[in-house]
Amino acid sequence: MSKALDSSPSTNCKVCGRPSFPRSYLCPFCRALKKRGPRKSDNKARWRAMSSQWDPDAGAYRCYYTGVKLLEEGRSPRSVTWEHRVPGDESSVVLVAELVNKMKAYMTEKEFRRMVRELSRRFDGQPFSVSAFPSSRR
Numbered sequence: 492m493s494k495a496l497d498s499s500p501s502t503n504c505k506v507c508g509r510p511s512f513p514r515s516y517l518c519p520f521c522r523a524l525k526k527r528g529p530r531k532s533d534n535k536a537r538w539r540a541m542s543s544q545w546d547p548d549a550g551a552y553r554c555y556y557t558g559v560k561l562l563e564e565g566r567s568p569r570s571v572t573w574e575h576r577v578p579g580d581e582s583s584v585v586l587v588a589e590l591v592n593k594m595k596a597y598m599t600e601k602e603f604r605r606m607v608r609e610l611s612r613r614f615d616g617q618p619f620s621v622s623a624f625p626s627s628r629r
């Protein structure tokens with residue numbers, strides 16, 4: 492469930508509920524996560540992704556594509572990363588596992604889904620359709 496962005500300071504993080512960074516509405520981790528990456532990020536899109544992908548029962552963010560719990564500490568294939576469903580479009584950001592992000596590379600979400608389905612068919616013994624490749628590299 493995505494809430495409207497209310498950036499007034501609070502004692503506890505408005506995403507995960509952990510103690511907030513001083514005079515912030517986010518805890519140190521969520522604050523750093525939200526700031527990670529390009530300067531011209533889309534604040535509302537990031538808030539939307541963070542608030543909808545935080546799983547309070549799991550106490551973790553969930554990967555947009557796989558649903559697995561994302562890891563905050565250390566470097567792991569499941570480390571939390573920002574991903575663009577549409578490459579270069581900051582309004583399309585979601586949180587995904589680092590390895591899934593690398594697998595998707597510069598494909599759009601639609602292209603990625605097509606490629607993964609085609610790979611799965613290939614792994615099941617079917618021929619791979621070259622048309623599953625994106626038409627151009629971004």
Ligand SMILES: [Zn+2]
Binds near residue numbers: 505506507517518522
């Ligand atoms: Zn937090």
